[in-house]
Amino acid sequence: xxxxxxxxxxxxxxxxxxxxxxxxxxxxxxxxxxxxxxxxxxxxxxxxxxxxxxxxxxxxxxxxxxxxxxxxxxxxxxxxxxxxxxxxxxxxxxxxxxxxxxxxxxxxxxxxxxxxxxxxxxxxxxxxxxxxxxxxxxxxxxxxxxxxxxxxxxxxxxxxxxxxxxxxxxxxxxxxxxxxxxxxxxxxxxxxxxxxxxxxxxxxxxxxxxxxxxxxxxxxxxxxxxxxxxxxxxxxxxxxxxxxxxxxxxxxxxxxxxxxxxxxxxxxxxxxxxxxxxxxxxxxxxxxxxxxxxxxxxxxxxxxxxxxxxxxxxxxxxxxxxxxxxxxxxxxxxxxxxxxxxxxxxxxxxxxxxxxxxxxxxxxxxxxxxxxxxxxxxxxxxxxxxxxxxxxxxxxxxxxxxxxxxxxxxxxxxxxxxxxxxxxxxxxxxxxxxxxxxxxxxxxxxxxxxxxxxxxxxxxxxxxxxxxx
Amino acid sequence: xxxxxxxxxxxxxxxxxxxxxxxxxxxxxxxxxxxxxxxxxxxxxxxxxxxxxxxxxxxxxxxxxxxxxxxxxxxxxxxxxxxxxxxxxxxxxxxxxxxxxxxxxxxxxxxxxxxxxxxxxxxxxxxxxxxxxxxxxxxxxxxxxxxxxxxxxxxxxxxxxxxxxxxxxxxxxxxxxxxxxxxxxxxxxxxxxxxxxxxxxxxxxxxxxxxxxxxxxxxxxxxxxxxxxxxxxxxxxxxxxxxxxxxxxxxxxxxxxxxxxxxxxxxxxxxxxxxxxxxxxxxxxxxxxxxxxxxxxxxxxxxxxxxxxxxxxxxxxxxxxxxxxxxxxxxxxxxxxxxxxxxxxxxxxxxxxxxxxxxxxxxxxxxxxxxxxxxxxxxxxxxxxxxxxxxxxxxxxxxxxxxxxxxxxxxxxxxxxxxxxxxxxxxxxxxxxxxxxxxxxxxxxxxxxxxxxxxxxxxxxxxxxxxxxxxxxxxxxxxxxxxxxxxxxxxxxxxxxxxxxxxxxxxxxxxxx
Numbered sequence: 001x002x003x004x005x006x007x008x009x010x011x012x013x014x015x016x017x018x019x020x021x022x023x024x025x026x027x028x029x030x031x032x033x034x035x036x037x038x039x040x041x042x043x044x045x046x047x048x049x050x051x052x053x054x055x056x057x058x059x060x061x062x063x064x065x066x067x068x069x070x071x072x073x074x075x076x077x078x079x080x081x082x083x084x085x086x087x088x089x090x091x092x093x094x095x096x097x098x099x100x101x102x103x104x105x106x107x108x109x110x111x112x113x114x115x116x117x118x119x120x121x122x123x124x125x126x127x128x129x130x131x132x133x134x135x136x137x138x139x140x141x142x143x144x145x146x147x148x149x150x151x152x153x154x155x156x157x158x159x160x161x162x163x164x165x166x167x168x169x170x171x172x173x174x175x176x177x178x179x180x181x182x183x184x185x186x187x188x189x190x191x192x193x194x195x196x197x198x199x200x201x202x203x204x205x206x207x208x209x210x211x212x213x214x215x216x217x218x219x220x221x222x223x224x225x226x227x228x229x230x231x232x233x234x235x236x237x238x239x240x241x242x243x244x245x246x247x248x249x250x251x252x253x254x255x256x257x258x259x260x261x262x263x264x265x266x267x268x269x270x271x272x273x274x275x276x277x278x279x280x281x282x283x284x285x286x287x288x289x290x291x292x293x294x295x296x297x298x299x300x301x302x303x304x305x306x307x308x309x310x311x312x313x314x315x316x317x318x319x320x321x322x323x324x325x326x327x328x329x330x331x332x333x334x335x336x337x338x339x340x341x342x343x344x345x346x347x348x349x350x351x352x353x354x355x356x357x358x359x360x361x362x363x364x365x366x367x368x369x370x371x372x373x374x375x376x377x378x379x380x381x382x383x384x385x386x387x388x389x390x391x392x393x394x395x396x397x398x399x400x401x402x403x404x405x406x407x408x409x410x411x412x413x414x415x416x417x418x419x420x421x422x423x424x425x426x427x428x429x430x431x432x433x434x435x436x437x438x439x440x441x442x443x444x445x446x447x448x449x450x451x452x453x454x455x456x457x458x459x460x461x462x463x464x465x466x467x468x469x
Numbered sequence: 470x471x472x473x474x475x476x477x478x479x480x481x482x483x484x485x486x487x488x489x490x491x492x493x494x495x496x497x498x499x500x501x502x503x504x505x506x507x508x509x510x511x512x513x514x515x516x517x518x519x520x521x522x523x524x525x526x527x528x529x530x531x532x533x534x535x536x537x538x539x540x541x542x543x544x545x546x547x548x549x550x551x552x553x554x555x556x557x558x559x560x561x562x563x564x565x566x567x568x569x570x571x572x573x574x575x576x577x578x579x580x581x582x583x584x585x586x587x588x589x590x591x592x593x594x595x596x597x598x599x600x601x602x603x604x605x606x607x608x609x610x611x612x613x614x615x616x617x618x619x620x621x622x623x624x625x626x627x628x629x630x631x632x633x634x635x636x637x638x639x640x641x642x643x644x645x646x647x648x649x650x651x652x653x654x655x656x657x658x659x660x661x662x663x664x665x666x667x668x669x670x671x672x673x674x675x676x677x678x679x680x681x682x683x684x685x686x687x688x689x690x691x692x693x694x695x696x697x698x699x700x701x702x703x704x705x706x707x708x709x710x711x712x713x714x715x716x717x718x719x720x721x722x723x724x725x726x727x728x729x730x731x732x733x734x735x736x737x738x739x740x741x742x743x744x745x746x747x748x749x750x751x752x753x754x755x756x757x758x759x760x761x762x763x764x765x766x767x768x769x770x771x772x773x774x775x776x777x778x779x780x781x782x783x784x785x786x787x788x789x790x791x792x793x794x795x796x797x798x799x800x801x802x803x804x805x806x807x808x809x810x811x812x813x814x815x816x817x818x819x820x821x822x823x824x825x826x827x828x829x830x831x832x833x834x835x836x837x838x839x840x841x842x843x844x845x846x847x848x849x850x851x852x853x854x855x856x857x858x859x860x861x862x863x864x865x866x867x868x869x870x871x872x873x874x875x876x877x878x879x880x881x882x883x884x885x886x887x888x889x890x891x892x893x894x895x896x897x898x899x900x901x902x903x904x905x906x907x908x909x910x911x912x913x914x915x916x917x918x919x920x921x922x923x924x925x926x927x928x929x930x931x932x933x934x935x936x937x938x939x940x941x942x943x944x945x946x947x948x949x950x951x952x953x954x955x956x957x958x959x960x961x962x963x964x965x966x967x968x969x970x971x972x973x974x975x976x977x978x979x980x981x982x
């Protein structure tokens with residue numbers, strides 16, 4: 001196969017080859033060069049690891065006809081110009097055969113990133129040159145102190161190149177890293193977890209990570225309190241708030257809301273934009289330029305759906321207030337759905353910030369101010385039960401602690417909860433300052449760029465007890 | 470196995486040469502074990518809404534991976550440039566990663582032995598490769614589904630989709646095994662949405678994801694196709710009934726559960742709980758561990774005495790069915806729960822080496838039961854789920870007979886929402902529809918229902934399983950596990966089954982509304 005033996009092409013040359021080869025009316029080519037390196041451990045020893053490289057090309061062809069514009073998308077791993085040419089032929093053919101697209105719009109034109117010509121930025125196993133030996137030390141320390149550690153670190157750098165026949169040449173480099181460590185006591189009778197996001201691992205200290213795990217296990221060793229299901233004054237740390245807010249964000253599709261089929265709908269059709277849906281002073285927004293949470297400032301879409309449109313490729317993304325001062329201000333919109341609902345175009349952005357006006361301090365301050373309540377560590381297996389009420393179910397995990405008179409006094413059993421994240425934003429009694437956070441449930445694979453406060457909710461619904469430890 | 474051949478365009482790729490180069494390089498560098506996977510996975514996704522095609526996307530992953538054991542530690546690397554130079558380089562990277570890993574590896578990696586398979590080929594059982602069917606033909610089908618659903622006045626919106634996958638995989642290792650495989654799978658579906666006095670709701674198809682081809686939609690040999698026309702005709706009426714149904718009264722009910730719902734409960738509460746890597750702590754930081762710990766093998770009362778569960782990688786049309794797994798182990802079937810007692814686990818080669826007694830006295834070094842799988846050429850094989858299925862009673866009752874035994878209960882059909890804790894104790898599931906059972910007869914739907922239980926309580930309340938005539942194979946494309954995250958497809962067969970005294974929640978009350 002000669003095509004697979006050609007010299008390696010640059011991402012930019014793959015884009016140009018694709019655009020030149022297309023015989024459709026318009027064409028968009030998206031190239032993603034991704035490298036990653038990871039380490040995984042369990043039972044105080046490394047288990048798996050790896051370094052990966054992927055080069056993925058998506059070609060979207062647009063063919064205008066008397067009834068409208070048809071589109072076709074074909075994506076593949078591709079490293080040679082010949083492979084890209086094959087993709088273009090398939091995408092062009094698919095577009096010619098397609099019915100007119102309902103989301104058809106003029107393509108975005110003539111924007112060029114100043115760093116377009118730069119090569120893709122990689123990562124490799126040397127990201128862990130400092131962390132790896134420290135992890136080895138941590139494993140030994142855990143063994144000697146009767147702890148069992150399980151964890152994972154991952155670093156990935158994706159360089160995206162977006163080119164179009166209408167003059168787009170956009171490039172973005174997105175480094176994504178995260179760490180997580182679960183610790184258990186020697187009897188496996190309790191768990192603790194610590195985790196977070198990073199960009200380059202220079203700020204991740206394996207020994208400090210283990211210190212936090214050890215501290216939480218020590219909290220648990222102060223005594224176990226078996227509590228029944230019910231409503232509790234509950235402190236949700238930023239990681240748990242991130243878990244819940246991501247679910248609320250993912251449910252915010254403008255088209256589905258306009259069609260009357262989401263929490264954000266008015267009964268019978270139309271959206272609740274303009275309605276106060278949570279407490280005053282609550283702000284939920286996305287911003288590609290948010291310090292520490294930077295993400296792609298332009299839109300890429302290889303496929304159309306209720307929430308995305310291939311015609312919107314290259315749209316500039318900016319700060320979007322989803323909720324401002326408690327009022328629903330925007331839903332995720334394509335240009336097509338925005339047209340249907342008469343709302344501004346507010347596409348999905350890859351970060352999310354929840355901010356409560358005037359909130360200061362940390363989760364420790366919320367603990368100090370609590371007479372009796374629960375302190376959660378993180379949530380797990382969160383699923384939507386009812387889209388109409390945005391009811392979510394899920395479980396506490398790896399550390400629920402009893403707080404009395406402002407102090408953590410011991411370990412509590414796990415619970416299943418049934419709650420709506422937007423209801424929580426109405427009912428909370430206290431909030432801390434927003435800080436970079438990391439969703440235990442969604443951060444690893446989908447959404448790691450969040451900043452959220454800790455929240456104290458006086459009547460958090462624990463639906464039943466979980467025996468899991 | 471069908472008579473279908475491996476796609477010649479896959480066979481024309483340079484997989485064999487790259488494999489020999491990579492394995493040779495790993496051997497030169499001192500690896501004591503090395504395996505090579507070359508994969509091409511093609512996906513097609515079509516989506517329609519209200520009579521309009523929304524998306525038609527073709528995606529393909531091609532690449533290769535080298536995994537080694539070196540200095541007692543794993544090393545893994547993958548690449549996408551299909552040249553001999555890159556194969557050598559990726560093999561060297563895998564060895565280099567193992568050298569880094571060795572400093573943190575206190576338990577040397579061991580693999581249970583497996584016979585060598587000298588250049589064997591396996592193709593899954595399907596009739597029409599869905600990726601060879603013209604896209605326009607498939608699109609027309611799902612567009613037509615949504616159009617026909619919208620013709621009913623109570624259906625405000627309708628969506629339809631098809632996911633089709635063809636997976637080609639070549640495996641080679643330093644011990645001489647060479648396997649070439651091709652698998653096809655399909656997941657079509659639709660959903661109708663409407664509004665009633667209680668708000669909006671939906672009713673979706675209960676058709677399962679299957680290891681079949683396009684014959685699942687258009688028909689082929691007897692039994693190959695789902696009856697889409699009948700379901701499309703039925704769903705608008707079921708939706709209207711659901712929208713007008715009363716909200717359930719929370720409490721305890723007997724449940725007759727149809728396979729279209731029970732498969733998912735099996736997946737979560739048995740399938741994942743009996744993965745040995747979880748039971749031994751190797752998923753503790755992510756997907757979790759298991760209440761079914763190894764010390765309870767042979768003694769854990771998992772459920773009632775009518776509960777018999779098998780693990781099977783050979784099930785016809787199963788989504789987890791293979792000829793050989795991603796460590797070169799031949800597919801097998803075995804018992805997991807017998808007469809209600811835990812008797813087996815799912816294994817890969819490293820798990821099998823840790824617990825060799827699971828293979829019996831004739832295999833003192835153990836043997837994997839073939840549960841290693843990687844979802845792409847960029848991921849390391851991990852222990853994944855076999856087709857885990859609940860066996861029917863050979864002389865068991867029909868669904869109607871089971872319903873007739875219930876005085877006050879619910880008949881549960883179709884899956885919807887699911888959640889279970891990290892040790893697989895506490896779960897909560899909803900469904901597509903819940904029919905009231907009053908004095909042994911169906912008496913209309915109720916809505917806002919979820920059932921919640923602890924795994925062993927739930928399976929302990931299993932009073933009866935239906936006969937083979939009620940048995941169906943359900944399944945999913947999207948089972949998530951591991952770090953980095955991977956997805957796998959898996960099937961679960963089960964009969965309609967009767968459970969006594971299960972907790973039912975009213976989800977509207979749970980939401981505080």
